[in-house]
Amino acid sequence: xxxxxxxxxxxxxxxxxxxxxxxxxxxxxxxxxxxxxxxxxxxxxxxxxxxxxxxxxxxxxxxxxxxxxxxxxxxxxxxxxxxxxxxxxxxxxxxxxxxxxxxxxxxxxxxxxxxxxxxxxxxxxxxxxxxxxxxxxxxxxxxxxxxxxxxxxxxxxxxxxxxxxx
Amino acid sequence: xxxxxxxxxxxxxxxxxxxxxxxxxxxxxxxxxxxxxxxxxxxxxxxxxxxxxxxxxxxxxxxxxxxxxxxxxxxxxxxxxxxxxxxxxxxxxxxxxxxxxxxxxxxxxxxxxxxxxxxxxxxxxxxxxxxxxxxxxxxxxxxxxxxxxxxxxxxxxxxxxxxxxxxxxxxxxxxxxxxxxxxxxxxxxxxxxxxxxxxxxxxxxxxxxxxxxxxxxxxxxxxxxxxxxxxxxxxxxxxxxxxxxxxxxxxxxxxxxxxxxxxxxxxxxxxxxxxxxxxxxxxxxxxxxxxxxxxxxxxxxxxxxxxxxxxxxxxxxxxxxxxxxxxxxxxxxxxxxxxxxxxxxxxxxxxxxxxxxxxxxxxxxxxxxxxxxxxxxxxxxxxxxxxxxxxxxxxxxxxxxxxxxxxxxxxxxxxxxxxxxxxxxxxxxxxxxxxxxxxxxxxxxxxxxxxx
Ligand SMILES: Cc1cc2nc3c(=O)[nH]c(=O)nc-3n(C[C@H](O)[C@H](O)[C@H](O)COP(=O)(O)O)c2cc1C
Ligand code: SF4
Ligand code: FES
Numbered sequence: 001x002x003x004x005x006x007x008x009x010x011x012x013x014x015x016x017x018x019x020x021x022x023x024x025x026x027x028x029x030x031x032x033x034x035x036x037x038x039x040x041x042x043x044x045x046x047x048x049x050x051x052x053x054x055x056x057x058x059x060x061x062x063x064x065x066x067x068x069x070x071x072x073x074x075x076x077x078x079x080x081x082x083x084x085x086x087x088x089x090x091x092x093x094x095x096x097x098x099x100x101x102x103x104x105x106x107x108x109x110x111x112x113x114x115x116x117x118x119x120x121x122x123x124x125x126x127x128x129x130x131x132x133x134x135x136x137x138x139x140x141x142x143x144x145x146x147x148x149x150x151x152x153x154x155x156x157x158x159x160x161x162x163x164x165x166x
Numbered sequence: 167x168x169x170x171x172x173x174x175x176x177x178x179x180x181x182x183x184x185x186x187x188x189x190x191x192x193x194x195x196x197x198x199x200x201x202x203x204x205x206x207x208x209x210x211x212x213x214x215x216x217x218x219x220x221x222x223x224x225x226x227x228x229x230x231x232x233x234x235x236x237x238x239x240x241x242x243x244x245x246x247x248x249x250x251x252x253x254x255x256x257x258x259x260x261x262x263x264x265x266x267x268x269x270x271x272x273x274x275x276x277x278x279x280x281x282x283x284x285x286x287x288x289x290x291x292x293x294x295x296x297x298x299x300x301x302x303x304x305x306x307x308x309x310x311x312x313x314x315x316x317x318x319x320x321x322x323x324x325x326x327x328x329x330x331x332x333x334x335x336x337x338x339x340x341x342x343x344x345x346x347x348x349x350x351x352x353x354x355x356x357x358x359x360x361x362x363x364x365x366x367x368x369x370x371x372x373x374x375x376x377x378x379x380x381x382x383x384x385x386x387x388x389x390x391x392x393x394x395x396x397x398x399x400x401x402x403x404x405x406x407x408x409x410x411x412x413x414x415x416x417x418x419x420x421x422x423x424x425x426x427x428x429x430x431x432x433x434x435x436x437x438x439x440x441x442x443x444x445x446x447x448x449x450x451x452x453x454x455x456x457x458x459x460x461x462x463x464x465x466x467x468x469x470x471x472x473x474x475x476x477x478x479x480x481x482x483x484x485x486x487x488x489x490x491x492x493x494x495x496x497x498x499x500x501x502x503x504x505x506x507x508x509x510x511x512x513x514x515x516x517x518x519x520x521x522x523x524x525x526x527x528x529x530x531x532x533x534x535x536x537x538x539x540x541x542x543x544x545x546x547x548x549x550x551x552x553x554x555x556x557x558x559x560x561x562x563x564x565x566x567x568x569x570x571x572x573x574x575x576x577x578x579x580x581x582x583x584x585x586x587x588x589x590x591x592x593x594x595x596x597x598x599x600x601x602x603x604x605x606x607x608x609x610x611x612x613x614x615x616x617x618x
Contacts, residue, residue: 018328020242020285023368028350029333033292061350068352068522070334071292087254088455088512089411089498125336125516126254126455127293130496131409131417140295 042073078113078120083137089130172385185307188268196387209280215391217403222376223494234363236371245283249290250339254455255496258407259377261419267304273380292333336520341374355568398424402477413501415439424477445501453493456573458580461609471615502606510581511539517574528571531562545596
């Protein structure tokens with residue numbers, strides 16, 4: 001069974017306290033973020049049901065929300081998710097070529113994960129970094145002004161991090 | 167020299183992100199002035215006098231919006247800061263929050279005082295995942311120094327600010343969808359009325375304002391509404407942040423007073439620095455992806471032959487037929503090598519992806535437009551497709567619950583209106599269009615001036 005650590009449970013209480021009494025449903029988006037971080041980068045039914053019980057909501061209320069927002073992953077994803085922006089301003093600065101380069105380099109298509117479970121490639125819409133294009137989101141941060149060389153370096157960095165943590 | 171900076175003046179002072187430097191540079195003076203020497207209504211009055219218009223895209227006068235807020239006895243009121251910033255081309259609020267977090271917090275305290283909001287929320291797009299840490303740090307510092315919390319400056323005013331992170335949905339920038347999302351629901355816009363000013367978050371009276379709007383309250387209170395209103399021209403008062411991107415030498419965030427020409431903004435070294443590799447200007451979307459694209463010849467000069475200026479009035483001169491809009495300040499430049507069909511396709515895909523699906527014209531229309539544009543772009547278009555696109559966008563516009571439908575329709579309408587030749591060329595040359603672009607064509611040729 002999945003469960004937050006005591007420290008995370010304290011964080012949940014802190015989040016709930018931001019909203020008026022009885023409006024704990026407002027904590028749903030932030031708590032789902034927390035659950036996704038804690039439980040392997042995606043939201044299983046079990047994880048969503050757990051969040052529902054924490055916030056005293058019906059499970060359906062959680063599913064409805066989790067399926068609406070693009071940042072919640074409802075299927076397992078690779079350890080590193082390359083979310084490359086493909087909207088107009090990034091396209092004008094070569095995002096199509098960067099996406100092609102990543103596909104070829106990792107030998108996967110859009111929406112796919114490498115067999116070793118390390119990398120997932122996803123295309124996304126404008127992330128608010130249009131002036132620093134092409135770009136992608138990697139975890140909490142943006143990687144901007146991408147070039148093939150930079151993509152190579154990022155892949156290397158992820159591999160090194162994995163080796164260091166295993 | 168360049169224009170006056172009211173927001174970004176201190177952005178490059180080392181350490182300005184931290185409280186001590188920010189305070190030393192004059193930060194939080196507006197809170198002292200407002201809370202100690204003014205009443206909430208006087209603050210609203212100053213904002214009215216300043217002529218400040220909402221910086222989130224619609225340009226609605228902020229002081230007027232504040233005065234609409236219902237104030238029933240015993241019911242809490244809320245201020246919500248819209249930091250959802252997801253309109254393609256727009257990244258100015260991010261800059262403000264990343265580099266000058268205390269400026270936003272300061273503006274929020276003064277605005278919360280004016281509106282009587284004791285719990286104020288910053289709704290920030292989920293993808294800006296590192297920025298809540300920056301904002302929460304600034305909030306904690308402000309609180310430690312007595313600018314937030316209970317009985318601020320001994321005035322009896324209590325206020326807390328909380329950061330609420332979204333989770334990926336452009337539609338949550340629309341104020342009623344934002345309110346739904348803040349309540350922990352899907353971001354489906356509400357039917358108005360009731361307006362948020364009467365019934366907003368948790369059914370309480372609510373004001374939603376953009377990040378830049380609320381930051382601008384700081385110089386307005388410091389210098390006075392009247393002084394602020396003298397910067398700029400006409401109804402475009404004060405300064406405006408622009409985020410410039412696309413094919414320019416110096417993409418980034420710039421603060422302008424609204425008196426410089428579009429040409430100067432694109433070509434001067436102080437701003438965009440011209441177009442790379444000696445290419446020529448083909449087109450521009452001057453106010454975020456929702457506003458009409460203009461070809462070079464209509465961008466730099468209005469249809470009347472006047473120089474086009476970077477402000478609300480001049481950018482919209484000529485209406486939708488011959489003008490555009492200031493919008494969110496997302497300034498997207500296309501050089502001569504860019505394909506308007508492809509650009510329009512990416513935007514149509516964006517709106518299809520972001521439609522919440524509540525209204526059928528928006529849900530079906532955005533998907534249909536994307537499909538047709540894809541056919542044209544990939545050499546499978548028919549000549550009737552162009553008229554069909556025109557027809558679909560017209561049927562979306564004005565027939566939906568929220569303005570996302572219009573926002574999806576306008577870019578397609580403007581692209582066809584001004585670049586029909588390019589669409590026709592794609593249809594007539596399905597093979598050639600896969601290997602090369604239509605190019606600059608006649609889009610920069612001087613226009614015949616229609617006497618006013
Ligand atoms: C589809 C859609 C997306 C929007 N996105 C944003 C946004 O990201 N940020 C914003 O400030 N306003 C956005 N708006 C405008 C808001 O609804 C609202 O008008 C604005 O936050 C009011 O603040 P202001 O008066 O300070 O501009 C959006 C509107 C629509 C229809
Ligand atoms: S216009 Fe589109 S985004 Fe807005 S409410 Fe209707 S379906 Fe949703
Ligand atoms: S278009 Fe890619 S970040 Fe805006």
